[in-house]
Amino acid sequence: MExxxxxMLRYEATLPTIREHGEAALRRLLEVAQGDTGQSRVVGLFLLGLYNGEEHPLDLTELRLLDHRLVEDCLTVLRMDSCPEKEVHEYFENGTAIWQALRSRWLQEPAKVTTGEGLEITTTSRGFPLIAFTDHYGEACSLQVSSLADTTCCWLGVTAPNLKALSDGGLRDVPLPAGALVASRMHLTQNQVRALLPHLQAFTETGEFAFIAHDG
Incomplete structure (x- = not known):
């Protein structure tokens, strides 16, 4: 019986191989992180999290956006870094400068453009397109591309609902318990948006929806 x-001895015997494969995977990931794709951004955030997890926490669902090769490389690097011989940036000459460049590239404040109609067009901290606006009653709303990996969707609705209840003859704010989450935005597929578009277009032109039959 082992x-x-x-x-522990058997594990230590495998460390040279783990570190060899880990360093090779790390070098591949850095090359991707210095590229200019959606996967580059995720890999860059992953490497920044290994460099300083407290300052650069990573939402692990981001890894769903990577292809299987890159996921395997991330796991290989994590396996190496679980028993580190040195910090990830120390595998490279001028590693500190390289990681600072990654930080500037992938953690910079997103640009914002405001249209004449009051739409603020920007991106989320995770790089997804976001349009923010206020509705007729002044509620903060948003239209955002979803991070869902298996189906292309968007979010639309009130960003942070202000819940009220009728009390003592008037509407009063309803305090939410800690950790409560109110689902206030619709999660729409491309087909659902496509089905809604004719009605929204008709509303902009006539104030009514399309294909509505009227009596008489």
């Missing part, structure tokens, strides 16, 4: 000491 003892804990036997298991």
């Amino acid at each position: 003892t804990l000491i036997d298991e």
Whole structure:
């Protein structure tokens, strides 16, 4: 029966191979992170998280945006970094400068453009397109491309709903318990948006929806 000491010794014997494969995967990931694709951004955030997880926390669902090769490279690097011989940036000459360049590239404040109609066009901290605006009653709303990996969707609705209830003859704010989440935005597929578009277009022109039959 294998003892804990036997298991530790067997693991230590594999460390040279783990580190060799990990360094090779790390170099591949850095090359991707210095590119200019959606996967480059995710890999860059992953490497920044390894460099300083407290300052650069990573939403692990971001990894769903990577192809299987890059996911495997991330896991290989994590395996190496679980028993580090040195910090990830120290595998490269001028590593600190390289990681600072990644930080400037992938964590910069997103640009914002405001249209004459009051739409603020920008991106989320994760790089997804976002249009923010206020509705007729002054509620903050948004239209955002979803991060869902298996289906192309967008979010549309009130960003942060202000819940009220009738009390003592008037409407009063309803405090939410800590950790409560109110689903206030629709998660629409491309087909659903496509089905809605004729009605929205008709509304802009006539104030009514399309294909509505009228009596008489």
